[in-house]
Amino acid sequence: MLPLLTAQQIHEADAYTISHEPVTSVNLMERASKAFVSRFMQHFPDKAQTISAYCGSGNNGGDGLAIARMLNEHGYRQLNVKVVRFSDKATDDFNTNLHRFQHLSVPLLEIEKGGNFPPEDSAIIIDALLGSGLNKPLSGDYEQLVKHLNQLEKTVVAVDVPTGLPTEGAVSKEATILKAKLVITFQQPKINFLLPESGPHMESWEAVDIGLDDTYLQSLNSPYQLIEKGDIKTILKPRHKFSNKGTYGHALLVAGQAKTMGAALLCSSACVYAGAGLTTVCIPESGLTALNSYQAEVMAIIREQDQLPEIEWDKFSVIGVGPGLGKDDNALALLKNILANYHKPMIIDADALNLLATHQELLQQLPKGSIVTPHMKEFDRLFGEHDTWWNRLQTLKQKAQELQINIVLKNDYTITGTPDGKLYFNSTSNAAMASGGMGDILTGIITALVAQKYTPEQACLAGVYLHGKAGDVLALPNQLHVVLPGQVAAKIPAVIAQLTA
Numbered sequence: 001m002l003p004l005l006t007a008q009q010i011h012e013a014d015a016y017t018i019s020h021e022p023v024t025s026v027n028l029m030e031r032a033s034k035a036f037v038s039r040f041m042q043h044f045p046d047k048a049q050t051i052s053a054y055c056g057s058g059n060n061g062g063d064g065l066a067i068a069r070m071l072n073e074h075g076y077r078q079l080n081v082k083v084v085r086f087s088d089k090a091t092d093d094f095n096t097n098l099h100r101f102q103h104l105s106v107p108l109l110e111i112e113k114g115g116n117f118p119p120e121d122s123a124i125i126i127d128a129l130l131g132s133g134l135n136k137p138l139s140g141d142y143e144q145l146v147k148h149l150n151q152l153e154k155t156v157v158a159v160d161v162p163t164g165l166p167t168e169g170a171v172s173k174e175a176t177i178l179k180a181k182l183v184i185t186f187q188q189p190k191i192n193f194l195l196p197e198s199g200p201h202m203e204s205w206e207a208v209d210i211g212l213d214d215t216y217l218q219s220l221n222s223p224y225q226l227i228e229k230g231d232i233k234t235i236l237k238p239r240h241k242f243s244n245k246g247t248y249g250h251a252l253l254v255a256g257q258a259k260t261m262g263a264a265l266l267c268s269s270a271c272v273y274a275g276a277g278l279t280t281v282c283i284p285e286s287g288l289t290a291l292n293s294y295q296a297e298v299m300a301i302i303r304e305q306d307q308l309p310e311i312e313w314d315k316f317s318v319i320g321v322g323p324g325l326g327k328d329d330n331a332l333a334l335l336k337n338i339l340a341n342y343h344k345p346m347i348i349d350a351d352a353l354n355l356l357a358t359h360q361e362l363l364q365q366l367p368k369g370s371i372v373t374p375h376m377k378e379f380d381r382l383f384g385e386h387d388t389w390w391n392r393l394q395t396l397k398q399k400a401q402e403l404q405i406n407i408v409l410k411n412d413y414t415i416t417g418t419p420d421g422k423l424y425f426n427s428t429s430n431a432a433m434a435s436g437g438m439g440d441i442l443t444g445i446i447t448a449l450v451a452q453k454y455t456p457e458q459a460c461l462a463g464v465y466l467h468g469k470a471g472d473v474l475a476l477p478n479q480l481h482v483v484l485p486g487q488v489a490a491k492i493p494a495v496i497a498q499l500t501a
């Protein structure tokens with residue numbers, strides 16, 4: 001897990017590393033700048049490119065000066081620096097780096113308060129104006145400069161944080177932010193990079209290690225964590241010799257109605273591919289032929305109209321409810337029946353979530369450790385409207401603790417909130433997966449993992465990761481525009497094999 005820290009915690013981690021490594025503050029800045037430069041050179045190897053580094057007078061600006069010095073040493077010759085003097089204050093490390101810069105033959109120009117902005121002919125702008133020290137929205141000279149740079153539509157590479165973007169907390173729709181093509185950020189992505197509001201302000205980010213003290217970072221016990229490949233490798237268990245289908249559990253999915261039978265087929269198919277020993281799906285009779293031809297491995301319990309199905313509750317290791325189920329009185333009666341009779345953790349998705357939203361008292365009946373998998377709209381129907389993702393994140397944390405359930409808020413970086421108040425951001429998946437039915441696959445995968453005796457929390461973290469990874473393996477190598485849910489399901493065994501090898 002990569003702990004995701006707030007700006008204040010990062011500042012403390014810098015200070016801790018400086019005193020305990022020990023390393024001087026300016027040498028830590030040198031290390032960060034070096035890490036930036038080596039990543040920058042991979043992206044922009046052409047040393048004849050024209051580059052302007054815009055530097056503030058804080059430590060982000062100090063980085064900018066060190067970066068420009070290093071690029072010059074590496075032979076980038078079409079380089080110039082613009083130091084912005086909008087504040088009378090400057091940090092010591094900024095001053096040291098300005099001093100180190102002075103003997104160089106790289107052009108350096110100072111932009112004064114209230115002044116006109118110099119012409120900008122460079123193709124690339126390095127944004128080292130403000131970083132994690134931002135403490136209020138941009139206004140005045142900074143806002144004017146950023147608006148001016150934005151309308152030039154240059155290739156902007158931000159140092160650590162795009163100028164004007166808060167690292168955490170709500171991002172105002174009106175905020176002026178210097179739009180970055182690439183953000184090369186220190187140590188960890190900032191929490192707001194993982195929320196959709198950063199989308200319009202940055203195309204991509206990459207984190208570079210600057211060697212902050214790892215024991216200290218872990219000791220802060222941040223509620224925000226980024227899931228990494230190694231975490232999933234640790235969770236996943238190999239299959240053993242002499243195991244049989246009974247070893248891997250019997251999953252029941254309650255899903256589908258005449259017009260949305262596909263959802264039942266997709267989620268039960270994903271459950272099979274994700275390794276449940278046995279999979280049964282409870283569907284109306286109208287879906288039986290389709291089920292037997294789409295996924296012959298799945299067994300069926302037939303649901304008659306206006307009648308509760310006979311279910312032998314003890315037979316099933318886990319139940320997943322909701323995909324394509326509908327929201328009519330029959331669906332509601334069925335959901336109530338399941339909640340009254342089944343007392344182990346269950347997975348609730350799609351229509352079943354909408355039923356919970358309109359019958360909030362049922363939320364309290366969810367067995368402890370259950371898993372709900374809403375997308376943003378379902379989440380807001382369940383827990384109220386939110387106008388920012390930051391606020392939604394806080395509700396996610398609070399509700400998972402209050403209800404003692406796992407809440408999987410589906411998104412680009414899907415976030416799992418757990419009963420102990422942690423928020424885990426997923427690091428796989430891509431926009432080719434934005435197509436109907438993809439959530440049904442996730443439900444099938446998570447249900448299969450619970451059937452295989454993974455804890456609900458493990459099932460969420462691994463399920464979301466595997467789902468996204470299968471989408472990545474399918475889409476990214478050939479930059480496919482779209483991948484289909486059924487393809488993602490079929491890819492799961494290979495993805496698990498790769499992670500357990």
Ligand SMILES: NC(=O)C1=CN([C@@H]2O[C@H](COP(=O)(O)OP(=O)(O)OC[C@H]3O[C@@H](n4cnc5c(N)ncnc54)[C@H](O)[C@@H]3O)[C@@H](O)[C@H]2O)[C@@H](O)CC1
Nearest residue numbers: 014029032058059060130131132133134135136137138160
């Ligand atoms: N030793 C360290 O602390 C390290 C810091 N690093 C760099 O330092 C940066 C943080 O530096 P600082 O804390 O000096 O802060 P910044 O350089 O981000 O900002 C400088 C100052 O600008 C002022 N400011 C904030 N918001 C403003 C606004 N809206 N309008 C006008 N002025 C505003 C604040 O007084 C702030 O301290 C990081 O983003 C990173 O680039 C890296 O060099 C790694 C090591």
Ligand SMILES: Nc1ncnc2c1ncn2[C@@H]1O[C@H](COP(=O)(O)OP(=O)(O)O)[C@@H](O)[C@H]1O
Nearest residue numbers: 410411412429430431433434436437438439440
């Ligand atoms: N732009 C995207 N980037 C990454 N993952 C995405 C994106 N769009 C969708 N997904 C993933 O696809 C799934 C879509 O789920 P959902 O909206 O419930 O689909 P459906 O209801 O059609 O089954 C989620 O797991 C989500 O994380």
Ligand SMILES: [K+]
Nearest residue numbers: 127130161163
């Ligand atoms: K910056």
